[in-house]
Amino acid sequence: MYSYKLNRLAKNTIEIVVDVPKNTIEEKYKTAFSNLLQNLQVQGFRKGKVPAKIAEKHIKKEKIYEELIRIYFPQIYEDIIRKESLKPIISPKIELVNAKEMEDWQIKISVAEKPTITLGEYKDIVKKIKAEQKKSDIWTPGQQSLTDQTQQISEKEKARRQQELLNQILSAILKSVKCEISDLVIDEELNHRLSNLLTDIQKIGLNVDSYLKSKNLTQEQLKKQYKEEIEQTYKLEFILSELADKESIKVEQSDLDKLFASISDPKEKELAKSNSYFYASVLRKQKTIDYLLSI
Numbered sequence: 001m002y003s004y005k006l007n008r009l010a011k012n013t014i015e016i017v018v019d020v021p022k023n024t025i026e027e028k029y030k031t032a033f034s035n036l037l038q039n040l041q042v043q044g045f046r047k048g049k050v051p052a053k054i055a056e057k058h059i060k061k062e063k064i065y066e067e068l069i070r071i072y073f074p075q076i077y078e079d080i081i082r083k084e085s086l087k088p089i090i091s092p093k094i095e096l097v098n099a100k101e102m103e104d105w106q107i108k109i110s111v112a113e114k115p116t117i118t119l120g121e122y123k124d125i126v127k128k129i130k131a132e133q134k135k136s137d138i139w140t141p142g143q144q145s146l147t148d149q150t151q152q153i154s155e156k157e158k159a160r161r162q163q164e165l166l167n168q169i170l171s172a173i174l175k176s177v178k179c180e181i182s183d184l185v186i187d188e189e190l191n192h193r194l195s196n197l198l199t200d201i202q203k204i205g206l207n208v209d210s211y212l213k214s215k216n217l218t219q220e221q222l223k224k225q226y227k228e229e230i231e232q233t234y235k236l237e238f239i240l241s242e243l244a245d246k247e248s249i250k251v252e253q254s255d256l257d258k259l260f261a262s263i264s265d266p267k268e269k270e271l272a273k274s275n276s277y278f279y280a281s282v283l284r285k286q287k288t289i290d291y292l293l294s295i
Contacts, residue, residue, distance in 0.1 A: 004080060011180040012116070014086065016109040017097075018076055025068070025105055032067035033059065065099075077109060089114050090185055112182035117242040125172050126295040133165055162293070169292055170236060179235045189230045190223065237285075244288045251280045251287065259283065 004018040033052075036059050042050045050058070077092055088111045097106040201211045212219060243249075256276060263269040272279060 002076060006080075006084060011182050012113045013182040013184060014111040014113060016080055016111065018080075018107040018109065020076075020105040020107065022102060022104050028068050028072045029064060032064050032071060035071070036064060036067055073107065076107070080109070081111075086111060087113055089182075090188055093184055110184055112184040115179050115181060115238055117177060117179050117238060119239070119242060119246060120176055122173055122176070122243065122292075123295055125176060126169050126292055129168050129172060130165070130295070133168075166289065166293060173239060173292075174232065174235055177235075177239050179238055181231055181234045181238075185234060186227055186230050189234075190226055193226050193230070194223075240285055240288045243292075244284055247288075247291060249284060249287050249291060251283045255283050256280060 001024060002018055002020040004016055007015045007017070009015055033055075037050065037052065037055050038048045040050050040055055040058060041047050042054060042058055045051075045054075073094060077094070080086075081088065090112050093110040095108045095110075097108050099105050197211075198208065201208060206214075208219070212222060215222075217225070256279060259279060260269055260272055263272055
């Protein structure tokens, strides 16, 4: 058995400190050893039939502890998540605080939960922005008539204005809605982006220093820039999702069927169908954006 203490930290982050007595570790060590024994192959013996005394000489302790951690730690995590009714949004960060032989172990598990969002008067915000845009379009003496202006506006210009309006709306909502993203989420995405960037840099024959110099950035400035972008992106995703829930915005099967019908390549179509959940989330996000523009 084990005991634990749960601490709620800032920005929807939870820290769980788990204490595991040494007798439990010893039991789990034996279980891990038995698991490895099942697949051990030693000359002169059939697979899984190696005597324990001989197996001990062929299986390193480090390997057994690795197996112990692989099996037991997820059990602890899932058990606590269920007991505490937690709703993590990414995989946990697990640290071994103490893991010495013949001693009690201590584990620290850090969990990121979905942020709590209060949308506020977002409809008033959208209406105010749209009203201000209309004011800027009011005809004044010396200008072309509104009819002439409308006729001369290209589809490309209409799309630009629509995108500009959307950017203003989303920016205003981001500023008005409180939504705190756990540093665990931001750090995980930051590491992913930096890893991808390093791969891309190496492909073009550069190193990190030369790349940063070409962008006139320091490593810290780049990380700060990425972190801000990541935080804004996640905030927007959660806010739009909350807004879609509030307004009961849904994606019907007919919406997905229409999307799949537009894909001509059979292999691409089947691949898209196998990722229906992803495409449903994209369509729901677009419907939510369309709703904001229609207010």
